Amino acid sequence: MATAALAIAPDLITTLHGRPRGHLAVVGIGPGQSAWRTPEASRLIAEADELVGYGLYLDLLGPLAAGKPRADFPLGGEADRCRHALERAGQGARVALVCSGDAGIYAMAALVWELIDTGTVSDAARRAEVVVAPGVSALQAAAARVGAPLGHDFCAISLSDLLTPREDILRRIRAAAEGDFVVAFYNPGSKTRRTLLAEARQTLLQHRPPETPVLLATSLGRPEERLTHRTLATLAVDEVDMLTVVLVGSTQTRRLETGDGPRIYTPRGYARKEPVP
Amino acid sequence: MATAALAIAPDLITTLHGRPRGHLAVVGIGPGQSAWRTPEASRLIAEADELVGYGLYLDLLGPLAAGKPRADFPLGGEADRCRHALERAGQGARVALVCSGDAGIYAMAALVWELIDTGTVSDAARRAEVVVAPGVSALQAAAARVGAPLGHDFCAISLSDLLTPREDILRRIRAAAEGDFVVAFYNPGSKTRRTLLAEARQTLLQHRPPETPVLLATSLGRPEERLTHRTLATLAVDEVDMLTVVLVGSTQTRRLETGDGPRIYTPRGYARKEPVP
Numbered sequence: 001m002a003t004a005a006l007a008i009a010p011d012l013i014t015t016l017h018g019r020p021r022g023h024l025a026v027v028g029i030g031p032g033q034s035a036w037r038t039p040e041a042s043r044l045i046a047e048a049d050e051l052v053g054y055g056l057y058l059d060l061l062g063p064l065a066a067g068k069p070r071a072d073f074p075l076g077g078e079a080d081r082c083r084h085a086l087e088r089a090g091q092g093a094r095v096a097l098v099c100s101g102d103a104g105i106y107a108m109a110a111l112v113w114e115l116i117d118t119g120t121v122s123d124a125a126r127r128a129e130v131v132v133a134p135g136v137s138a139l140q141a142a143a144a145r146v147g148a149p150l151g152h153d154f155c156a157i158s159l160s161d162l163l164t165p166r167e168d169i170l171r172r173i174r175a176a177a178e179g180d181f182v183v184a185f186y187n188p189g190s191k192t193r194r195t196l197l198a199e200a201r202q203t204l205l206q207h208r209p210p211e212t213p214v215l216l217a218t219s220l221g222r223p224e225e226r227l228t229h230r231t232l233a234t235l236a237v238d239e240v241d242m243l244t245v246v247l248v249g250s251t252q253t254r255r256l257e258t259g260d261g262p263r264i265y266t267p268r269g270y271a272r273k274e275p276v277p
Numbered sequence: 278m279a280t281a282a283l284a285i286a287p288d289l290i291t292t293l294h295g296r297p298r299g300h301l302a303v304v305g306i307g308p309g310q311s312a313w314r315t316p317e318a319s320r321l322i323a324e325a326d327e328l329v330g331y332g333l334y335l336d337l338l339g340p341l342a343a344g345k346p347r348a349d350f351p352l353g354g355e356a357d358r359c360r361h362a363l364e365r366a367g368q369g370a371r372v373a374l375v376c377s378g379d380a381g382i383y384a385m386a387a388l389v390w391e392l393i394d395t396g397t398v399s400d401a402a403r404r405a406e407v408v409v410a411p412g413v414s415a416l417q418a419a420a421a422r423v424g425a426p427l428g429h430d431f432c433a434i435s436l437s438d439l440l441t442p443r444e445d446i447l448r449r450i451r452a453a454a455e456g457d458f459v460v461a462f463y464n465p466g467s468k469t470r471r472t473l474l475a476e477a478r479q480t481l482l483q484h485r486p487p488e489t490p491v492l493l494a495t496s497l498g499r500p501e502e503r504l505t506h507r508t509l510a511t512l513a514v515d516e517v518d519m520l521t522v523v524l525v526g527s528t529q530t531r532r533l534e535t536g537d538g539p540r541i542y543t544p545r546g547y548a549r550k551e552p553v554p
Contacts, residue, residue, distance in 0.1 A: 030315070038413060040312035102413075102427075104420045106545070110428025113542035117533045129537065132425060134417035136315065136379075143381045144411040150379075151387025152441075153449055155432035155458055163545050164429075168457075172430055175456025179449045181432055256394045260406065265390035268383070268440050 022089035022128040025096045026112055028103035028135025029057065032221020034064075036136045044133055045096045052085040053098035061098065082111045083121055090125030102137040106158055106186050138245040139184035142217035145227055147263035149215065149247050153181055154266075159196040160187035166196065173200045177207040182253060182266055185246040189237060197237045197246070204248060205232050213249040213264040216240060229255075229262050299366035299405040302373045303389055305380035305412025306334065309498020311341075313413045321410055322373045329362040330375035338375070359388045360398055367402030379414040383435055383463050415522040416461035419494035422504055424540035426492065426524050431459035431543075436466065436473040443473065450477045454484040459530060459543055462523040471514040474523070481525060482509050490526040490541040493517060506532075506539050 025044040030036030045051065045064050055072040058065055071088075073081040085097040099107035109132045115121050116130070143150045157172050158164065176183045183204070188197045204212070210233035218226045218241070228239065232248065240246060253266045302321035307313030322328065322341050332349040335342055348365075350358040362374040376384035386409045392398050393407070420427045434449050435441065453460045460481070465474045481489070487510035495503045495518070505516065509525065517523060530543045 035317035035320070036315050036411070038307070038313050038315055043312070102417050104417065104425040104427050105431075106428075109421070109425035110542045110545055113424050113428075113533070113540055114531075114544050116535075117531060117542070127536070130535075132421040134313070134413045134421040136411045136413065137417070140379050140381065140411035140414070144386070144409040147390050148381040148386035148409060150381050151383075151390075153432065153434045154382075155430065155453075155456075157430045172456045172458065175452040175458070176432075179432075179452025179456070180445075181449065181452070254394060256390070258393075258407075259404070263390055265387045265394070267391050268387055 020092055022092045022124075023094045024085055024089035024112070024128050024130045025133060026085075026099065026103045026107075026109045026130065027096050027133045028099050028101055028105075028107060028137075029060065030136040030221070031101055031138045031141045032060065032219065032225070034060075034062070036141060036221055038133065038135060041133045041135055044131070045098065047094060048096035049094045050088060051096050051098055052081060052088070054081075054100075057098050057100050060100075078108065078111055079115070082108055082115055083125075086112060086115060086121045086125040086128065089128035089130075090122050099135075100138075102135045103132050104134060105137045105156065138186070138217065138220055139247065141220040142184075142215060142227070142245050142247055145217065145220070145225075146215055146229070148265040149182055149213070149249055149253055150184075151266040151268055152250065152252065153179075154184065155179075155181040156184045156186060157200075158186045159189065159200065161193070161196065169196060170199065170203075173203050177203050180207065180250045180252075182250045183248045185248070187242055188240045188244055188246045190242050197240060201232060201235055201237070208232065208249075208251045212251070213253050213255045215247040215264065216244050217247070218244045220245075229264075297369055299369045299401075300371045301362055301366035301389070301405050301407045302410060303376065303380045303384075303386045303407065304373050304410045305376050305378055305382075305384060305414075306337065307413040307498070308378055308415045308418045309337065309496065309502070311337075311339070313418060313498055315410065315412060318410045318412055321408070322375065324371060325373035326371045327365060328373050328375055329358060329365070331358075331377075334375050334377050337377075355385065355388055356392070359385055359392055360402075363389060363392060363398045363402040363405060366405035366407075367399050376412075377415075379412045380409050381411060382414045382433065415463070415494065415497055416524065418497040419461075419492060419504070419522050419524055422494065422497070423492055423506070425542040426459055426490070426526055426530055427461075428543040428545055429459065429527065429529065430456075431461065432456075433461045433463060434477075435463045436477065437464035438470070438473065446473060447476065447480075450480050454480050457484065457527045457529075459527045460525045462525070464519055465517045465521055465523045466514060467519045471517075474514045474517060478509060478512055478514070485509065485526075485528045489528070490530050490532045492524040492541065493521050494524070495521045497522075506541075
């Protein structure tokens with residue numbers, strides 16, 4: 001009984017203030033195609049009164065977004081986007097903040113919680129109910145397209161130095177190389193900033209062979225999807241842009257040729273309990 | 278024209294052998310609940326003539342699996358499970374090999390490709406068309422439930438030493454600690470094997486404070502779902518079993534109390550382009 005009373009307390013409090021408690025769903029819609037969007041994500045968007053997000057992601061929703069007021073925000077300005085969504089929820093609206101991939105992986109969920117935590121939104125916004133919906137992230141879609149390169153331990157590293165000092169990024173890259181992780185690089189480069197991927201390649205080459213499989217994946221799930229197989233030796237940093245995910249195999253990752261194209265995979269173990277005979 | 282002819286060649290070849298080309302879909306159904314299962318995964322299962330998988334995962338499919346022949350395999354014996362699925366596809370069947378979470382993350386996809394690559398299945402099985410469907414993995418569902426702990430660079434490490442030598446696992450743990458990654462531990466322990474999680478805790482404590490947030494997540498998406506908040510100091514290895522996912526924050530991960538319970542998140546950057554005022 002006590003538990004149930006506690007669970008509804010926040011609603012009661014806002015109701016006493018005269019408004020229903022607002023609701024913010026931070027929703028990951030997966031990469032590109034609706035076939036990778038979970039039913040939970042679709043439901044939360046369908047139930048929302050209004051949508052907030054980067055215009056391209058909202059466009060991907062098609063009929064699901066039809067008729068709903070939408071606040072398009074450009075890339076960059078993420079704090080404004082999240083603050084707007086939180087304040088609308090604080091005013092009692094039911095809001096979906098739409099992210100590509102997984103809402104919690106290099107997307108908006110962490111920034112929403114940071115704004116709530118650091119007190120830079122109104123008290124009403126802080127009282128809104130916030131839920132996060134996970135989704136397929138780009139590294140998973142890229143991996144599935146070409147086999148199973150994430151079949152053993154892996155890490156994800158963003159190469160964007162807008163929010164993280166270069167020294168921290170370089171330390172992560174060294175750790176990934178020394179730990180022999182399969183690595184997924186997000187935000188691997190832009191026209192003006194290519195050096196971090198070049199440095200990552202050099203660091204990884206000190207710990208894995210030049211023929212280590214590398215995949216460049218762009219526009220996953222969209223008609224313009226592009227998958228490019230390279231190796232650490234042949235990876236050219238000019239081939240990537242900010243929308244590319246770069247997967248680099250570990251020392252164990254293997255490539256095979258099939259009638260359907262090249263496939264790469266990372267075996268689950270080095271030693272094995274049941275040897276593949 | 279040449280490309281189109283090449284693209285259909287594998288089908289033509291098997292048709293010349295008198296059988297349509299078999300099809301194996303290695304499908305990740307997400308953790309626990311159908312609301313996290315992608316439409317692609319549901320479609321591939323619906324289109325399959327027969328299902329292969331661990332019994333519990335097949336049971337989770339409910340009506341989607343109704344009426345389809347199913348080959349239940351126990352936990353362990355994964356190579357047998359994958360080989361059976363491949364051989365059935367080699368015989369012309371349309372097969373779905375059902376995995377929990379993401380098919381490519383600590384699941385069956387890598388083993389399927391390894392069996393194809395190492396020649397331990399029949400030529401017919403090797404000619405089957407194999408597709409992999411990604412899905413929400415346990416680390417993502419756990420993260421979404423409690424905020425956004427994966428908001429910055431993270432890694433996934435399996436603590437199972439059945440397939441990987443302990444020295445390799447310990448090296449990965451050291452690298453994750455030195456690189457200050459948020460860490461998701463899969464297979465963190467069983468009744469007979471708890472020492473690796475204890476060693477991981479000790480290693481991480483050398484690089485991050487005792488109050489670093491830790492989450493234990495079990496049975497995600499199922500009625501018996503359990504989320505337990507700890508810190509590195511209060512993490513007790515007796516609390517985990519093989520079905521628990523353990524998330525450990527980085528030095529940047531923060532915890533806040535809300536009316537809906539504790540939340541943890543990892544800010545997207547150390548420095549920031551647009552300071553949260």
